[in-house]
Structures are given as structure tokens and as C-alpha cells.
Amino acid sequence: MTTSTEKREHLYKILVIGELGAGKTSFIKRYVHQFFSANYRATIGVDFALKVLHWDPNTIVRLQLWDIAGQERFGNMTRVYYKEAVGAFIVFDVTRSGTFDAVSKWKEDLDAKVQLPGGGPIPCILLANKCDQEKQGIVTNIEKMDEYVKVNGFSGWFETSAKENVNIEESARALVNQILLNDKLITVADIMDNEKFALESTSGQQITTMKKNCSC
Amino acid sequence: MDEDLPTEFDLVVVGTGFVESIVAAAASRIGKTVLHIDPNDFYGGTWASFNLDALQSFISSIAESPATDESKQFNSIKNASQIWHVTTPTATPADDAIPEGQEATEKIWTKENVLKEFRRFNVDLSPKLLFSCGKLVKLLISSNICRYAEFRAVDHVCTIINGQTRSVPCSRTDVFNTKDLSIVEKRLLMKLLTSCMGYDEHPEEFKDYEDKTFLEYLKSVKLTDNIIHCVLYSISMSNEQTSLKDGIDNTKKFLNSLGRYGNTPFLFPMYGCGEIPQCFCRLCAVFGGIYCLKRSVSNVSIADAKVDSIKCGNQDIKASNIVVGHGNILPDFSIPAGGTGVGKKCGGISRAIYITSSPLGAEELNSSGGGVNFLKLTDESGTGAFVLQLSHYSGTCPKGLYLIHISCSAKSNNPEADIKPYLDKLLTTDHPPAILYSIYFTIDACLRCTSGASITNDSLSNVFVCCGPSFELDYDESIDNAEGIFKKIYPEDEFLPRAPDPEEIVIGDEDPVSVADDVITLDSVKEQIMELEAGLLHQEDCMEENSRNEEMAMEVGEE
Ligand SMILES: Cc1cc2nc3c(=O)[nH]c(=O)nc-3n(C[C@H](O)[C@H](O)[C@H](O)COP(=O)(O)OP(=O)(O)OC[C@H]3O[C@@H](n4cnc5c(N)ncnc54)[C@H](O)[C@@H]3O)c2cc1C
Ligand SMILES: Nc1nc2c(ncn2[C@@H]2O[C@H](COP(=O)(O)OP(=O)(O)OP(=O)(O)O)[C@@H](O)[C@H]2O)c(=O)[nH]1
Numbered sequence: 113m114t115t116s117t118e119k120r121e122h123l124y125k126i127l128v129i130g131e132l133g134a135g136k137t138s139f140i141k142r143y144v145h146q147f148f149s150a151n152y153r154a155t156i157g158v159d160f161a162l163k164v165l166h167w168d169p170n171t172i173v174r175l176q177l178w179d180i181a182g183q184e185r186f187g188n189m190t191r192v193y194y195k196e197a198v199g200a201f202i203v204f205d206v207t208r209s210g211t212f213d214a215v216s217k218w219k220e221d222l223d224a225k226v227q228l229p230g231g232g233p234i235p236c237i238l239l240a241n242k243c244d245q246e247k248q249g250i251v252t253n254i255e256k257m258d259e260y261v262k263v264n265g266f267s268g269w270f271e272t273s274a275k276e277n278v279n280i281e282e283s284a285r286a287l288v289n290q291i292l293l294n295d296k297l298i299t300v301a302d303i304m305d306n307e308k309f310a311l312e313s314t315s316g317q318q319i320t321t322m323k324k325n326c327s328c
Numbered sequence: 329m330d331e332d333l334p335t336e337f338d339l340v341v342v343g344t345g346f347v348e349s350i351v352a353a354a355a356s357r358i359g360k361t362v363l364h365i366d367p368n369d370f371y372g373g374t375w376a377s378f379n380l381d382a383l384q385s386f387i388s389s390i391a392e393s394p395a396t397d398e399s400k401q402f403n404s405i406k407n408a409s410q411i412w413h414v415t416t417p418t419a420t421p422a423d424d425a426i427p428e429g430q431e432a433t434e435k436i437w438t439k440e441n442v443l444k445e446f447r448r449f450n451v452d453l454s455p456k457l458l459f460s461c462g463k464l465v466k467l468l469i470s471s472n473i474c475r476y477a478e479f480r481a482v483d484h485v486c487t488i489i490n491g492q493t494r495s496v497p498c499s500r501t502d503v504f505n506t507k508d509l510s511i512v513e514k515r516l517l518m519k520l521l522t523s524c525m526g527y528d529e530h531p532e533e534f535k536d537y538e539d540k541t542f543l544e545y546l547k548s549v550k551l552t553d554n555i556i557h558c559v560l561y562s563i564s565m566s567n568e569q570t571s572l573k574d575g576i577d578n579t580k581k582f583l584n585s586l587g588r589y590g591n592t593p594f595l596f597p598m599y600g601c602g603e604i605p606q607c608f609c610r611l612c613a614v615f616g617g618i619y620c621l622k623r624s625v626s627n628v629s630i631a632d633a634k635v636d637s638i639k640c641g642n643q644d645i646k647a648s649n650i651v652v653g654h655g656n657i658l659p660d661f662s663i664p665a666g667g668t669g670v671g672k673k674c675g676g677i678s679r680a681i682y683i684t685s686s687p688l689g690a691e692e693l694n695s696s697g698g699g700v701n702f703l704k705l706t707d708e709s710g711t712g713a714f715v716l717q718l719s720h721y722s723g724t725c726p727k728g729l730y731l732i733h734i735s736c737s738a739k740s741n742n743p744e745a746d747i748k749p750y751l752d753k754l755l756t757t758d759h760p761p762a763i764l765y766s767i768y769f770t771i772d773a774c775l776r777c778t779s780g781a782s783i784t785n786d787s788l789s790n791v792f793v794c795c796g797p798s799f800e801l802d803y804d805e806s807i808d809n810a811e812g813i814f815k816k817i818y819p820e821d822e823f824l825p826r827a828p829d830p831e832e833i834v835i836g837d838e839d840p841v842s843v844a845d846d847v848i849t850l851d852s853v854k855e856q857i858m859e860l861e862a863g864l865l866h867q868e869d870c871m872e873e874n875s876r877n878e879e880m881a882m883e884v885g886e887e
């Protein structure tokens with residue numbers, strides 16, 4: 113990551129997962145492109161959408177929001193998808209309780225496949241999407257939801273509507289907060305981690321050697 | 329996660345190995361609907377990488393199922409065995425093949441210790457290296473799939489001379505700095521490499537050796553044995569029988585890939601070669617391909633010498649074309665014959681994998697824990713063996729341990745016996761590795777390559793069988809195989825045109841900057857690919873100029 117003394121820039125990869133038609137793509141579109149379309153269309157040809165946040169006067173945050181492209185949805189994500197992710201949204205559809213039942217499966221898969229460098233789970237926020245519509249199941253009971261989120265290791269949950277633009281910014285802000293917090297811890301850990309430093313220095317050296325060779 | 333699949337596809341691909349995944353990605357990229365399934369619960373088939381836990385169960389499952397078991401899903405790997413050479417939590421290695429008194433390792437590795445770190449392993453069934461300017465690197469860049477992968481430049485190309493493991497000087501700097509060569513030898517080597525690069529422009533230099541072997545030519549230009557050894561076995565990866573033309577072509581291939589990254593012409597994919605097929609799968613998925621692991625084809629219905637539909641789970645799925653990967657077979661299915669290339673067969677590889685607690689070779693080959701080292705071993709008659717040593721910097725094993733992969737052409741059904749002469753060479757060097765655990769297995773040829781021409785008559789015109797890994801260092805033959813299949817199915821279409829960058833849909837007030845990384849991403853190559861064509865010429869000029877300069881420097885030194 114490019115770090116300069118006065119301005120900090122962060123690039124974060126965030127996964128957006130959940131069942132078919134839960135509203136993953138709509139969430140991303142609303143957040144990144146500020147629009148909503150009622151037509152259901154499979155997501156084609158795009159790995160991620162990029163959102164640039166001027167977090168504070170000294171910090172720029174670039175978020176890569178990785179959609180599961182609807183296709184790996186049968187539960188078999190490639191490692192490419194999970195690689196280097198630092199945060200995740202799991203989305204379910206409040207009008208279909210079946211999409212909620214799959215949430216814990218998604219969470220388990222996520223935790224099994226990607227960890228923070230320290231080994232802990234990456235922060236994950238649960239989105240109860242389509243809250244502009246009539247709710248079904250556990251999501252009608254806020255206390256139960258709070259309990260569920262706590263037990264299952266989520267960083268929090270939000271009722272969202274990609275259609276009505278409810279809680280979209282708020283949930284993203286909450287996740288980025290978590291990520292920045294972790295990042296601080298990691299950076300501190302990094303400094304004490306000789307191994308990582310050695311890796312950077314050897315290959316850094318290699319690159320200079322290579323350049324030297326080229327500019328002969 | 330359990331919805332039904334759509335019931336009609338342009339292409340159904342069975343198996344997620346390298347070749348299958350490329351075909352799937354290429355079809356999806358041009359807008360075809362693709363269903364990509366794999367009977368296994370992991371990606372990659374014969375090309376997969378496993379953590380240590382998964383590897384052990386995989387090897388046991390193969391070792392335990394009888395070779396004759398037709399129903400076996402995974403039939404491309406056989407003769408598998410594994411053994412721990414350390415068992416008890418004591419320091420003494422149980423195997424007498426391990427010489428004592430190696431450099432003191434701070435940590436005493438017991439079986440339990442090693443197993444505790446199982447998740448840090450990514451052990452490849454089919455490890456490979458990429459030439460920095462080779463076919464796969466070019467394909468990854470031209471298709472823009474490179475953004476999914478990261479690489480480590482190979483640290484040393486090694487050779488064994490008189491029982492010593494040495495680094496082969498690759499770059500001009502290496503040649504200049506090495507203590508293994510005398511100044512006269514250095515000059516001769518530079519001169520030789522320069523004339524190999526100029527083969528096409530000055531064929532007259534080689535006129536007398538056209539029908540001779542590369543070795544005869546090397547001897548004729550009065551090189552010392554040391555240099556002949558390095559050039560013949562390590563740089564051109566040839567043997568005594570290799571023709572002049574092949575020897576020179578191989579040498580040029582090596583030299584052309586130099587100077588792109590690091591000190592050697594090779595790249596190794598971070599976290600193992602098993603990542604590579606998944607990069608193609610991801611592209612396929614991004615363009616609409618549907619993925620399902622743990623699904624196999626239980627039945628096919630045939631009409632007019634074509635497969636009309638397949639049964640997958642409890643669904644009937646119509647497919648215009650079917651691509652079947654190495655190690656997968658369809659029921660009621662006859663295989664069109666013919667292999668990868670003329671006279672070549674895929675598979676037929678004997679494999680060994682060792683987990684070691686010390687690396688091969690002295691400290692200077694493995695500075696700060698070692699990186700990725702490559703060694704080509706020869707034998708008198710055959711094609712020799714590829715040896716790859718990986719440290720934790722490759723993301724394939726924990727710190728303090730090393731993976732040593734050996735691959736050679738299978739001569740028998742006993743991979744251990746096939747590998748033994750090469751292992752012995754490693755174990756009798758001045759710094760042999762201390763082996764904790766070993767695995768042996770054979771990678772079979774695909775059905776197409778084994779079946780011969782006899783059953784072509786019954787072949788189904790819309791079924792295509794992919795080859796497994798070939799005995800080659802890079803992926804050239806496998807890419808040809810994939811492109812060949814793609815062209816047969818879609819003769820009019822472009823093979824993996826560049827996929828757009830996600831950055832092209834940036835919302836925000838600034839252009840995205842690429843993130844500086846200590847690991848090489850092929851993105852950084854993109855700028856360099858421009859220099860690529862120019863680079864060759866440049867390099868020749870440089871080599872000439874530098875050898876002149878270095879000669880001058882040496883002469884100054886001599887005075
Ligand atoms: C297959 C694989 C790919 C990796 N890719 C990267 C990478 O691109 N960039 C990077 O900086 N670090 C990568 N890492 C390193 C990883 O992110 C951690 O830094 C490191 O593994 C820390 O170990 P741990 O004990 O937290 O988890 P481990 O015990 O090492 O990991 C447990 C399992 O989770 C999976 N896994 C863990 N991390 C990742 C990941 N980031 N991506 C995909 N799968 C993962 C693997 O299947 C692994 O077997 C990768 C690791 C693995 C095993
Ligand atoms: N009423 C309402 N409809 C929504 C909302 N979010 C998404 N939808 C609708 O739900 C349908 C599915 O939304 P997508 O965003 O495509 O869902 P997805 O999770 O990306 O689906 P896949 O990519 O197929 O897995 C579309 O018709 C959307 O218009 C919402 O907040 N409210």
C-alpha cells in the first residue's frame with residue numbers, strides 16, 4: 113500500500129456474498145453507481161466495482177467490491193475470489209426466509225477460506241436486504257437478530273434497501289471502520305514480523321537488480 | 329446454494345484441470361453459456377494443489393482403491409504411496425538415508441509439528457515453472473487473466489557438478505560475479521551465448537555442425553567442461569543427443585526470458601500452480617459460467633453420433649458440446665484417439681514430493697531461508713528430471729521447511745524406482761536435504777493419449793477430451809491442447825481476447841493507482857511487454873556491449 117507521510121491511501125477488497133437474488137448486485141450498484149434497477153440481470157464480465165472514499169482529510173479509501181458474479185453461487189468459489197479479502201457483506205432477502213437459512217453456511221465457508229494475516233476471521237456485516245418489502249422470519253425480531261449476529265461472529269447487521277437507498281452508506285461505513293481498525297493492528301504486527309520484512313527486502317532488491325540489468 | 333441448474337448449455341466442461349479451465353474460460357469469454365463441473369470437491373484435478381491434510385487423504389484414497397476399480401472417479405493418478413521418515417518426537421531422523429550433522433535447524437521437526445502447520449502447505453500434484461516470456465505468461469497478459477495471479481521469480485537455476493550444488497550464472501551480472509568460473513571461462517561463455525542469440529542472423533557460424541549434436545558444437549568452440557555442463561544441461565536443458573538446432577533454440581528460449589524479473593528466466597505462481605486453473609475458472613465465472621463441484625455425469629444420451637444430453641445429479645442437461653478433462657470419463661463413452669502433438673503423449677510422469685527440514689545446497693543458494701530453486705538433472709539416455717525446491721516464500725510451505733518436487737518420465741509402474749537415481753544424486757551432494765516425508769505417484773496419460781487409433785470410428789463428434797499434464801517445464805503443450813479444442817468447437821472465434829479491467833467502471837474523482845506489491849503481478853509486465861520485442865534486440869546489443877565492457881574490466885583487473 114502506498115503510504116506517504118501526509119496522505120494515507122488504502123485499497124481494500126470486500127466480498128459481497130449471499131443467495132441467488134438476495135440483492136448483492138443491487139447493493140453494489142446502489143452504493144457505487146447510485147442507481148437501482150428493478151430488472152433482474154445476471155452480472156457479466158465484471159470482477160468488482162471500485163468505490164473511492166475520501167474518508168478523512170488524510171485518508172483515501174478505495175474499496176473493491178467483489179460480486180460473486182451469480183455464477184459461483186452454487187457454493188464453490190475459487191481461491192481467486194477469496195484471496196486478500198479484508199471484509200465481507202453477506203446479503204439475504206427479508207422476503208424469503210430461505211435466503212436467511214443459507215447465511216450461516218456462507219459465513220462458515222467464508223471463515224474457512226480466508227483469514228486475516230493474524231489468523232482471525234475477516235470482519236463481516238450481515239445485510240437484511242429488501243426491507244422496503246414485507247419481512248418474513250427471524251428478521252421481524254430485532255433482539256433475535258442481534259443475538260444471531262453476536263453468536264455467529266458478525267461485526268454487525270443492517271436492514272437495507274437497495275431500492276429505497278436505506279442504510280447502504282451506513283453499512284459500508286461500519287465495515288470500513290472495522291477494516292481500518294484491523295489494518296492498524298496488522299500494521300503494528302507487521303513491523304514486528306521480521307519474516308515479512310525479509311520478503312519485501314529480498315524481492316525489492318531483486319527488482320532493482322533487474323532494473324540495473326536492463327538499463328545497462 | 330442448492331438451486332437447480334439451467335437445463336441447456338452451449339458447453340459443458342467436466343473437470344477443472346488446466347486445459348479444461350482454459351477452454352471453459354475461452355468459451356464463456358465469447359458469450360457461450362458454460363456449465364463447468366467437477367466430480368471432486370476441489371478445483372484443479374490432476375493440476376490441483378493441496379494442503380498437507382488434504383494431500384495425505386488424497387494419496388491414501390488413491391493408494392487404497394485398487395487400480396482396476398473402473399468406477400473410481402479419479403483415475404489419472406496411480407501407484408501412490410507416502411511415508412514419514414520421522415515418527416517419534418525425538419530429534420533423530422528415523423531414516424538412515426539422512427546424513428547427520430546438517431546445519432543446525434532451530435526447530436526440531438516431528439511429524440506432529442509438521443502436521444500442525446498443514447494449512448501452510450500448498451502442494452502441487454503437477455508443479456511447473458513459467459518462462460518469463462513463455463506462452464502462458466503471454467496468454468495471461470493478452471487475456472488480462474494476469475490480474476488474478478501473483479508470481480515469484482525463481483531465485484537460482486542450479487546444477488550439480490562433482491557432487492556440489494551450484495548456481496548456474498544466468499544474467500550477465502551473474503556471469504560477471506560468479507567465483508565458479510575463471511575469467512577466461514566467463515569470456516567464452518558470454519561469447520557463446522551471444523553467438524547462440526545470433527543464430528538466425530549468422531547461420532554460417534554453425535554451418536559445419538548442422539547435422540551434429542549441440543554437445544559436439546559446444547566442444548568445438550573450445551569450452552571448458554564446466555561451461556559445457558552449465559550450457560548443455562541447465563541453460564538449454566538438453567542432453568548428449570540433443571541436436572544443434574534444438575540446443576540453440578532451447579538456449580535462446582532461456583536467454584529471451586532473462587532480464588524480465590529477478591535473476592533467472594523463470595516464474596513460479598505464488599501459493600502453487602494449482603492457482604492457475606482457478607484463475608481461468610474465475611474469468612469463466614465472471615463472464616457467466618456456472619460452477620459446481622462434487623457433481624459428475626451419471627448418464628449420457630446419444631443421438632446421431634453426438635451426445636445430446638447428460639444426466640447431472642437428477643437433472644437432464646442439454647449440451648451442444650462437451651469437454652472432458654484428464655481423469656474424468658463419461659459413461660457410455662468412447663474416446664477419440666490422438667494425443668497432444670505429433671508423437672507426444674501427455675502424462676506418463678513419475679512424481680516425488682519431499683518435505684525436508686533443510687534445503688539442497690549451501691547457504692548462498694538458500695540465503696535468508698531460500699526462495700525457489702530449479703535444477704534440471706540428466707540421465708544418459710532419457711529426458712532427465714525437473715527438480716523444484718520451494719521455501720515458504722513461495723506460499724507453499726511453512727517457514728523452516730522446504731518442498732522438493734521431482735518429476736521425470738515414467739519408465740515403470742514404480743515411481744519411487746524411477747525417481748531413485750535422481751534422488752540419489754541430490755542425497756550425495758555436499759549439502760543434501762534432510763527428508764521428513766515423501767510421496768510417490770504416477771500421473772497417467774489421458775485416455776485419448778493411451779487409447780491409440782483403434783477406436784476413432786465410434787468417436788462422438790461433439791465430445792473433446794483434454795490431455796493431462798505433459799512432461800514439460802512450462803505449459804506450452806497444454807495451452808496448444810486447449811486452444812486446439814477451442815478452435816475445433818468455435819473455429820471462427822477469437823481465443824481469449826483481452827477481458828476489460830474492472831477499473832474501467834470506476835466511480836469517483838480519481839484514477840485508481842495500482843498497488844505496489846513485493847510480489848510480482850503480471851500487470852507490471854504489461855508495460856514491459858512493450859519492451860519485449862525491442863528487448864530481445866536490446867539484449868543482444870547489451871550482451872555484446874557488456875561482454876566487451878566486462879572483458880575490458882576483466883583485463884583491467886588482470887593487469
Ligand atoms: C491458498 C492460499 C492463498 C493465499 N493467497 C494470498 C494472497 O493472495 N495474498 C496474501 O497476502 N496472502 C495470501 N495467503 C496467505 C494468507 O492470507 C495468510 O496471510 C496466511 O496464510 C496466514 O495464515 P493463517 O494461519 O491466518 O491462515 P492459514 O491457516 O494459512 O489459512 C487457512 C486456509 O485458508 C485459506 N486461505 C487463507 N488465506 C487465504 C487467502 N488470503 N486467500 C485464499 N485462501 C486463503 C487456505 O485454503 C488455507 O489453507 C494465501 C494463503 C493460502 C493458503
Ligand atoms: N424491493 C426491493 N427489491 C430489490 C432490492 N434489492 C434488490 N432487489 C431486486 O431483487 C432482484 C435481485 O437482485 P440482484 O441485485 O440482481 O441480486 P443478486 O444477489 O445479485 O443475484 P444473483 O447475482 O443472481 O445471485 C432484482 O430484481 C432487484 O431489483 C431491494 O432493496 N428492494
Ligand SMILES: [Mg+2]
Nearest residue numbers: 136137155182
Ligand atoms: Mg448478482
